[in-house]
Amino acid sequence: MEKIDLAFTLNGEKVSRTGVPGDMKLVDFLREDLGLTGTKFCCGIAVCRVCTVSVAREEGAHQEAIRSCTTPLSDINGRHVTTVEGLEEAGTLHPLQQAFLDNFSFQCGYCCPGFLMASYALLDRLKRQPIPADKVDEAIEDAVGQHVCRCTGYVRYHQAIRQVLLETPGLVT
C-alpha cells in the first residue's frame, strides 16, 4: 500500500497529512480520520450514491459529484472537496437543505447527504450554464436519478430540487 503526502481543501479549509495510504477511500478518511460523519457509507461499490461528495479541480472550478466510497485519496490531492458539512453558511442552511426539510424529502435521512451533494453540483452547473424551464426535470433526473432512497419514493426529493432550481435567480432561462 503506497503511502502518499496528502493536501487538499475540504469545505474551504486546508487539510494535509503525511504518509497516508494512497488507496484509502475518501469516505473512510472523512469519517474515520476527520470525524466528518455527514457523508454516509452504504454499498461501497458506487451504486447507491449515498456517499456522494462534490469536488472541484481547483478553487472556482465547476463542481462534480463523485462517489467517495470508490475514490482513493491519491485522486483527491490538490482538489477542493465539499461535503454536506460545508453547505451551511454562518448557521444558515443551504437552500437545498431548507427545501429538503420543507418538502419532507427524506424519512430515515441516510441517503440525504448524497442527494444534497449531487444537487449542489447541479446548481453549480446551472449557475454557469442555465437551462430552459422545460429541461429542469430532465436535469434533476440526470443529477440524482441513480441515487437510491428506500423511504420516500423520490417524489419529494425531486419536488424540493425543482423548487430550488426554479426559485434561485439565474439557473433557468
Place this chain on the structure above:
Amino acid sequence: MGVGQALLEVTPADGTGAGDGLWNLHRYHVPLSSDIALGKVEKVILPPEAPDAPARGIAEVAMIPIAPAIGNAVRACHRHPVPEAADPA
C-alpha cells in the same frame, strides 16, 4: 419500497436470496426515481371497513396496496375497466 417488492426485488423465503448476507446492490435491484411515477401520484385513502376496524401500521399502508395498484395501472393503460370487488353480501 413497495414498488421494489412488487416488481424488482426477489426475496425467496428459504434465505438463498439477498438474505444470505452476500448480496450487494449489483445483484439486488431496487427502484430508482425513473421507476416511480414522479409528480403523477394520486393517494386514495379508503374509509375503514368497520367502525371497530383495528389500527393499521405504516408499513401496511406503504407496502400492501402497491402491487394491486400497479396491476390496476397496467389494466388502465390497456383501457380495460378495472372490475369492481364482488359484494360480500
